[in-house]
Amino acid sequence: MNSIHRYGICDLVLTSNIALPELIPATEGNTGCRFELLTGDLPCAEGVEWFHQWTIEEEGVTEDGGRREEPWLQLGRCSDAYVLRFPSCAEFIVAKDTNSIRCRPLAHTTEMTVRHLLLDQVLPLILSRRERLVLHASAVLTGHGAIAFAGKTGKGKSTLATSFALEGFPLVSDDYLVLRPGHEGWMAMPSYPGVRLWPSTIRAMMPQDLATRDVASYTMKRRAADTTLLPQTNEPVFLRRLYMLTDEAGSTSIDKVPPGRGMISLLEFAYNLDITDRAFLRQQFETINQVTKDIPVYAIHFPREYSALPAVREAILQHPYEDKDIDAAR
């Protein structure tokens, strides 16, 4: 009989029939979600109504000169579950109430890849149904409270967060950020230790003897999770500011984002498992409107050079807090 493991992530107790060494074991709390890795030669889910897909850009162009894209994640639903199909890796069947996740991997898919897909791709979507808001963002804890960096993939969220963590500012989360309303403001929920970085970033920023792990078989990125080097907060913390990472710039500058533009940005960076659920979309729209009112949003422009990171950090730390910011954190 398989042993059952219990972990905590974003205040969710997750049980699993495989070890998830990336997570911190949970010693208390009721199980919120069960994960099961299925084994054997399993057919794909049938009777699925596919309603959305995410694509990734491929090298080259199509015959008519367009961008070549292939599906990365297909989202569908059947009678009592959502189906999240990564065509080249695995299929995750998520109960409608999000209390259980079953994974059918393709034969060549390693357990490491399954863990990565679960923790970094599937869970944020599941949490989007369970929490008020999940953003595509990394966050760190400063002396003024948490600050978050939101942006598209490749804009430097993890690199900037790592830069702060290496200076002793604890990580709150890497890549996705759960926000929950508290009595005195929006709380950023800690996810799990570590960051995922390209090898060149690790070489440029970390000690040469730092132990890192593969993330998944399809990516060169590696996971750095040494908490003595990259401290991690384990408690929810007030979110004070959101920084939108813009395109590369020659020098560092920080501009206030008008509320409407900020709302559009948060809509763009919000996770959503079921984009056909109108009631959910309306609620998320209201939540984002409220977050935009409560948390100042800034656009940060900076050079994408490792040598510039200390100055970027300093610009963020020295960025004056306005009265509204302080009110938001009380």
Added chain:
Amino acid sequence: MTLHDSVRIPDEVATRKVGDETILLNLNTGIYFGLDAVGSRFVELLENNGEIAAAHRMMLQEFEVTAEVLETDLLRLAGEMCAKRLLVVETNSEQATARSAEQPPRQ
């Protein structure tokens, strides 16, 4: 589309005024759209009275712009919003008048 069209924001579109701007989200398609202060005023007027001509008349008094430029801008914006299903055309007052003129009088 012409100034004589009447339009409305369909039920499946959520709107929020944020400062001077307005954000619209089509709940069926997930498409969202941001409007600046001028666009926001246009939508605000349409919410009260769907006639584009009425909005045009009111905005001519509020903004320093010629009637021709404003007409072009409003029709372009309305067309773009219709294409994103954030606005739907209700009636065309000229056509409606013409249709009613063709109908025989009630007995």
